[in-house]
Amino acid sequence: MKHVKTINHANLKESAVKGGCGECQASCQSACKTSCTVANQKCERKQK
Amino acid sequence: MIHKYQLNGYYIVLDVNSGAVHLVDKLFYDLLDDVDEAHLTEHCPQQIVDKWSGCYPEADIRETYAEIVSLHQADQLFSVDDYDRFAKMMTPSPVKAMCLHIAHDCNLRCQYCFADTGEYMGHRQLMSFEVGKAAIDYLINHSQGRHNLELDFFGGEPLMNFDVVKQVVEYARAQEKPHNKLFRFTITTNGVLLDDDKIDFINREMSNVVLSIDGRREVNDRVRARVDGRGCYDTIMPKFQKLEKARRNGAFDQYYVRGTFTRYNKDFAEDVLHLNEMGFDQISVEPVVADPSAPYALTEEDLPEVFAEYERLANIMIERAGTEKEFNFFHFMIDLDQGPCAIKRLRGCGCGNEYVAVTPDGDVYPCHQFVGHDDWKMGNVFDQSLDQERKAQFAAATVYGKEECRHCWAKFYCSGGCNANSMQYRGDILKPHTLSCELEKKRVECAIMIKAALAEQA
Ligand code: SF4
Ligand code: SF4
Ligand code: SF4
Numbered sequence: 001m002k003h004v005k006t007i008n009h010a011n012l013k014e015s016a017v018k019g020g021c022g023e024c025q026a027s028c029q030s031a032c033k034t035s036c037t038v039a040n041q042k043c044e045r046k047q048k
Numbered sequence: 049m050i051h052k053y054q055l056n057g058y059y060i061v062l063d064v065n066s067g068a069v070h071l072v073d074k075l076f077y078d079l080l081d082d083v084d085e086a087h088l089t090e091h092c093p094q095q096i097v098d099k100w101s102g103c104y105p106e107a108d109i110r111e112t113y114a115e116i117v118s119l120h121q122a123d124q125l126f127s128v129d130d131y132d133r134f135a136k137m138m139t140p141s142p143v144k145a146m147c148l149h150i151a152h153d154c155n156l157r158c159q160y161c162f163a164d165t166g167e168y169m170g171h172r173q174l175m176s177f178e179v180g181k182a183a184i185d186y187l188i189n190h191s192q193g194r195h196n197l198e199l200d201f202f203g204g205e206p207l208m209n210f211d212v213v214k215q216v217v218e219y220a221r222a223q224e225k226p227h228n229k230l231f232r233f234t235i236t237t238n239g240v241l242l243d244d245d246k247i248d249f250i251n252r253e254m255s256n257v258v259l260s261i262d263g264r265r266e267v268n269d270r271v272r273a274r275v276d277g278r279g280c281y282d283t284i285m286p287k288f289q290k291l292e293k294a295r296r297n298g299a300f301d302q303y304y305v306r307g308t309f310t311r312y313n314k315d316f317a318e319d320v321l322h323l324n325e326m327g328f329d330q331i332s333v334e335p336v337v338a339d340p341s342a343p344y345a346l347t348e349e350d351l352p353e354v355f356a357e358y359e360r361l362a363n364i365m366i367e368r369a370g371t372e373k374e375f376n377f378f379h380f381m382i383d384l385d386q387g388p389c390a391i392k393r394l395r396g397c398g399c400g401n402e403y404v405a406v407t408p409d410g411d412v413y414p415c416h417q418f419v420g421h422d423d424w425k426m427g428n429v430f431d432q433s434l435d436q437e438r439k440a441q442f443a444a445a446t447v448y449g450k451e452e453c454r455h456c457w458a459k460f461y462c463s464g465g466c467n468a469n470s471m472q473y474r475g476d477i478l479k480p481h482t483l484s485c486e487l488e489k490k491r492v493e494c495a496i497m498i499k500a501a502l503a504e505q506a
Contacts, residue, residue, distance in 0.1 A: 003076040003112045006124060008384035010067030012393075012460060014128070016134050019389020023196050024144035025232075026398035029488075030417060030466040036119070041388045043250040044196065 021045045051457035052080055055497045056363065058504075062496065063119075066127040069384055070502045075104050075112050083116055085126045092106035116392060134447035135394055140401055140439045142192035147405040147416045148183055149214055150175045151204040155240050156280060158272045160308060160336045160344055162417060166204035168407070174209040175408040180216035182429040183406045187473050188227050189432060200234045202405075202416055210249075217253050220446035233382070235427060236260065238272070241497070247291045248396060251298040259288045261506035262307035263333065287371065289327055304378060306332040310344035314353045317379020324375045332378035335487050337469055348483065355490050362494040364423040366501045382461065382495040393447075394465025400426065400442030404434075414442060417468030424471075442467070450478045456485070462491045 023044040052072075059077040061070040082096045092113035092157035100109050119125035152173045154166030184199075191197055199220065201213050213235070220231045228407065236251060236258040250257050259504040261284055262268040269279020288301065288305060288327045295303055311318035316333050323331050334352065338345040346354065361377065368374050387393075397403075400414030404426065412427040413419045447453040447464045456462070465488065469481040 001115045001118075003108075003115050004061075004070050004072045004119065005503075006119075007069050007071055007500055010068070010069070010387075010389045012065065012067035012132070013123070015388075016131065016390035019352055020134075020391030022141055022144070022194065022402070025196075025394060026198060026386055026403045027396050027463075028232070028399070028403070028415070028466075029397055029463070030468060041383075041392070043386065043388050043392075 019043070019045065049129065049457060050085075051443050052077060053493055055493055056359065056501065058497055058500050060496060060500055061125070062457065063127055064460065065131070066124050067384070067390075067460060067497055068119075068124040068127075069499070070125070075100075075108060075113075075341055076115065078103075079109070079116065081113055083113070088117060088120055088126065099220050100227055101487070102226060105342075107398065131394065132392065132448055134391060135290050135446045138391075138395055138446050139369060140436070140443040140445060141398075142194045143187060143190035143402055143404055144194040144196065144433070145198040145200070145398060145403040146187045146202045147202045147403070147417060148175070148180065149203065149405060149407050149416065150180070150201050150206045150216075151209040152408050153208055154203060154205040154238070155208065155274065156205070156216065156238050156272055157275055160271060160310060160338055160342070164420065168204075170407075173408040173437075175212055177215045177219075178387060179408060179410045179429065180212055180405070181219050182410060184216065184220045184223060186406070186412070186429040186432060188223060188229060188435060189228065193226065194273065195230055197229050198232050198234065201238070202236055202485050205216070205238050205240070206235055207237050209244060210241070210246055213280045215250060232256075234258070238280065239287050240274075240280055242284075242287040247287075247294055251295045251300070251310065255293070255300045256304070257295075259284075259303065259305045260292065261285065261305055261314065261323070262309070263313070264322045267313045267319055268307070271308075271310065279336070282358070285326065286486065302330075304330045306334070306378070308336050309333055310336045310338075311346055311350060312344055314350060314357060317364065318359050320361060320375075320377060321364070324373065329375040330378070334379065335484075337466075337481065337484060346483065349485075351483075351486055354487065358490055362498050364368060366498055369502055369505075379491045380495040380498060382492070382499065384496070384499055385428040390460065393460045393463050395443075395446045396468065397445075397465075397467055401465050415468060416439070421471075436454075445477055450480065452480055452485075456489075458485075458489045458492050462488045 052061045059072045061072050092110050097109050157165050232255040233253055234256040235254050238260045268281045305323050320331050320333050335346055340347050400418040405413045405416040405419055410429040411425055418424040426438050428436040445458040453459050453464045465480040467477040470477050470479050473481045
């Protein structure tokens with residue numbers, strides 16, 4: 001395509017079906033902690 | 049739902065529900081205003097061609113329109129929101145993370161401390177090993193099938209009660225095998241009491257360590273002062289540097305220097321750069337959340353300046369990418385491909401559900417920021433109690449349970465903000481703190497722009 005370049009291969013929808021195992025780090029978004037944007041976290045699911 | 053924005057010369061379009069990020073040209077960007085998401089026709093409607101034919105060649109308009117349609121067909125643009133059904137399935141989870149308030153006391157008096165300079169609206173108190181041990185048992189008991197457990201040593205200042213930290217770590221490690229669990233310890237410290245022995249222990253046992261310092265000496269010392277009013281920069285900086293150096297060869301490499309910026313240092317990019325110059329490459333500097341009447345509080349008025357500073361920082365990071373002076377700014381870290389699943393993103397903060405805080409008395413609260421607000425007490429480690437009704441309330445606090453989040457383009461990056469801030473500033477855990485939302489959205493825009501810029505350069 002000439003007018004658009006897609007820079008990732010995200011497939012959030014697929015991940016919804018396969019995900020949710022709950023083994024990844026609990027996150028806190030508050031300024032007083034190791035606050036983070038959830039989107040940078042690592043997935044820890046064993047088999048994807 | 050899409051979100052489009054212009055930043056740093058880039059035209060960026062996010063497709064919210066699929067997570068796709070598109071870098072587009074101006075024509076594509078303009079046309080998006082006119083296409084009807086609900087009724088996307090196969091061929092470009094004549095009124096769109098007419099509207100733009102003064103600015104762009106007609107063939108280009110039609111070609112671009114066709115690209116929009118094909119991205120839509122690939123479910124990468126205007127993709128449908130079908131997450132509601134997942135959100136409805138978000139039932140309470142096992143508890144797997146705990147914030148242990150090892151010391152309700154502190155040797156600093158930081159002006160912006162949310163914890164009432166360590167006392168949490170109570171009195172100064174250290175946690176006993178008895179309580180720490182009962183808390184570990186409580187966590188194991190409530191974690192059900194979860195394997196990875198997280199334990200954060202928090203305060204006040206946890207180094208004021210370091211012997212108990214060591215005892216608790218030893219006790220928890222001994223429980224790993226019999227219960228088939230893996231503990232990950234983390235600690236947050238102001239650094240004043242760090243010595244070789246503590247550095248050694250922290251680097252050996254803690255999978256992450258958070259070192260609190262605000263940046264430049266004058267910025268840090270203005271707010272992070274000792275009981276007698278003197279600043280702490282000169283004491284802590286060399287200790288943090290020592291810890292970081294020693295950590296490089298250790299079992300765990302994760303650490304952060306983390307600071308808070310306030311109204312006093314809206315040029316906080318300078319603090320980030322200062323921390324980098326002092327040898328740190330994992331840096332987090334975050335906006336203070338405070339009552340607007342506080343002199344250091346950030347308010348709506350400050351946003352334009354803060355936004356400009358985020359943009360400046362983003363540009364510096366693009367310049368430095370791939371060079372020796374590259375660093376990580378925690379709030380701009382975003383993984384566009386391999387990030388967490390959408391389920392995780394529906395409910396970012398685990399507070400009161402998979403995460404709890406325990407006070408020196410053994411009382412259980414939804415998280416560290418609820419401690420001291422008695423109405424929110426959820427149980428006690430000695431009788432294993434846990435308020436299941438409260439837990440269900442927090443479990444339902446997904447981005448689809450929060451009206452404003454449901455309609456927010458940033459929902460899958462932010463995941464709904466901080467429930468404690470929502471409670472404190474808007475009286476309802478389902479109503480996000482507006483100022484924090486504005487800041488979060490700006491950070492996400494900058495973080496994605498950095499990715500776009502790096503993709504362009506590659
Ligand atoms: S570990 Fe991965 S799949 Fe499991 S909940 Fe976390 S992000 Fe989702
Ligand atoms: S930015 Fe605010 S409204 Fe948007 S998802 Fe986050 S908390 Fe919700
Ligand atoms: S409520 Fe706020 S402070 Fe508490 S865990 Fe969630 S994001 Fe962190």
